[in-house]
Ligand SMILES: Nc1ncnc2c1ncn2[C@@H]1O[C@H](COP(=O)(O)OP(=O)(O)O)[C@@H](O)[C@H]1O
């Protein structure tokens with residue numbers, strides 16, 4: 313999936329969140345969107361899946377602007393995004409296979425057998441082959457994240473959205489989550505968008521980095537370019553984030 317956000321404006325009352333934001337995400341990349349707390353990272357993800365509408369601007373998905381689309385025509389685009397929630401969003405009363413199958417079990421006219429074949433295929437993609445019958449509660453945090461990703465892949469999502477995937481996790485588990493993101497991206501070719509303020513995680517995963525500041529993208533570049541940038545907003549963000557703890561705000 314290729315995403316082009318052009319001249320995005322969004323305010324909540326007098327609070328201006330986006331003020332002419334431009335951002336392009338290329339097919340297959342791991343795009344990390346960095347920004348301090350409250351800069352609109354979560355709001356941006358909600359615009360991608362159509363849960364929020366901008367006041368102005370275009371969001372083109374593979375060339376089609378989804379902003380003017382009515383809800384019904386938005387649906388197929390929404391299905392192409394897989395949102396990985398922070399706590400993985402799994403149901404503990406169901407086993408691994410049922411958790412992955414959930415989005416399809418809700419759709420009628422689909423055979424259980426065909427669904428489970430697909431489940432097996434997606435579990436393979438996240439290195440959880442054959443774990444269908446295991447209880448979710450017996451899985452590690454990292455494995456639960458893999459199950460959540462498998463579920464997103466099952467509905468044929470070709471863009472995975474991660475909202476602060478390492479927030480509140482200790483460094484070791486954070487590293488595992490970073491590795492899972494890179495691995496799934498390589499294995500499935502899905503475009504990944506990660507919003508975070510975690511620098512360690514950013515440089516461990518990103519193929520491209522954008523820094524969100526005051527309603528716009530203040531800087532974009534490869535990890536190397538951002539690391540060596542002399543852009544003042546970037547320097548300030550990096551300096552501040554280096555001294556902050558990983559899971560701060
Ligand atoms: N539905 C909403 N109504 C009003 N204000 C909102 C809404 N959603 C987010 N905001 C505000 O927009 C700003 C950006 O929020 P958010 O995207 O959640 O920031 P973050 O970068 O921390 O994810 C914040 O000031 C937040 O309070």
Ligand SMILES: [Mg+2]
Pocket residue numbers: 353354355475476
């Ligand atoms: Mg947020």
